[in-house]
Amino acid sequence: MLSGKENKPPAELSMGKKQQHGLKTAVVSKPAAALGRSSKQLFLDLGQSDFSASKCAVCGMVYAKGHEEDEKLHRSFHSSAVQGLKFQGWAQERLVLMEPLAGRLLMLLPTDPPAHVKKVQEVCSFIEKWHGLSSGWLMAAPQCKVFLYVSMQKRVVGLAVVEPIKHAYKLAAPDKRRAVRAMLGVRMVWVSSEQRRKGMATKLLDAARCNMVPGYVVPRSQLAFTQPSEEGARLAAAFTGTQQFMVYGIE
Numbered sequence: 001m002l003s004g005k006e007n008k009p010p011a012e013l014s015m016g017k018k019q020q021h022g023l024k025t026a027v028v029s030k031p032a033a034a035l036g037r038s039s040k041q042l043f044l045d046l047g048q049s050d051f052s053a054s055k056c057a058v059c060g061m062v063y064a065k066g067h068e069e070d071e072k073l074h075r076s077f078h079s080s081a082v083q084g085l086k087f088q089g090w091a092q093e094r095l096v097l098m099e100p101l102a103g104r105l106l107m108l109l110p111t112d113p114p115a116h117v118k119k120v121q122e123v124c125s126f127i128e129k130w131h132g133l134s135s136g137w138l139m140a141a142p143q144c145k146v147f148l149y150v151s152m153q154k155r156v157v158g159l160a161v162v163e164p165i166k167h168a169y170k171l172a173a174p175d176k177r178r179a180v181r182a183m184l185g186v187r188m189v190w191v192s193s194e195q196r197r198k199g200m201a202t203k204l205l206d207a208a209r210c211n212m213v214p215g216y217v218v219p220r221s222q223l224a225f226t227q228p229s230e231e232g233a234r235l236a237a238a239f240t241g242t243q244q245f246m247v248y249g250i251e
Contacts, residue, residue: 085122085123085126085155085156086154086155086156087119087123087148087150087154087155087156088154089150089154090113090115090116093106094106094107094108094109094112096147096207096210096211097203097207101152102151102152103149103150103151103152103157104149104150105147105148105149105150105158105203105204105207106147106148106149106150107145107146107147107148107207107211108120108145108146108147108148109145110139110142110143110144120139120146120148121136121139123148123156123159124136124138124139124146124159124161127159127188127190130190131188138161138187138188139161141161141163141185141187143163143164144161144162144163144187145161145162145163145208145211145212146159146160146161147159147160147161147162147204147207147208147211149195149200149203149204151195155192156192157191157192157194157195157200158189158190158191158192158195158200158201158203158204159188159189159190159191159204160186160188160189160190160201160204160205160207160208161186161187161188162184162185162186162187162208162212163184163185163187164183164184164185164212164213165182165183165184165185165224165248166181166182166183167179167180167181167182167248168180168182168185168224168246168247168248169224169246169247169248170244170245170246180246181222182222182223182224182246182248183212183213183218183222183223184208184209184212184218184222184223184224185223185224185225185226185248185249186205186208186223186224186225186226187226189201189204189205189235191204201235201239202239205220205223205239208223209223220239220240220241221240221241221242223239223240223245223246224245224246224247224248225245225246225247225248226247226248226249227247227249228247233245
């Protein structure tokens, strides 16, 4: 699941799936789980600030301007979306790539220490809300691997969730599809707003290609993506070098 192309925020790296199957570029509406209150809340007109719904042009969250709780939630969500999610790191990390002036790229397995898995689940939960995904969907695949890019400011600014697959589909025509061999399924690629257009998605996907199969670098042509939006399709096409890239998870 990609999150768009790398030159047009904010959908650039966001193939998010809106439903249980098939991913689309996220349009963030105010997630009920994140708000912790009913979307039908009533307000008394006591001369307070404007409570009309407003959508943030940067993070995409819809919230009520002038409502203290909504303003606070928006500030938190906006900060994570733009700057990344806070991450202090672990004493023992599975390091994939180190860039001294930028950050480091880590890999997490489902069998890693519970504290590590819990932290990555928190990051995934934020991204699931961003994309309107079902809670827990990103790490639901039993053999998935998660790749995290952590900045020098101790924030997760990029994430990819990848799983091994055996086949996918090339959409040769609007009403036809044929099964072809594939090795990696990309459930999600996400990059914070500030880090887009800097090659972050490519780093994450290349890390997955080099680390999913021991001793083997998976060709770019063997990656498949969940059904992309228009922006995500451009990213997938650019990465694989073809307009007929593979997709999977089609009903």
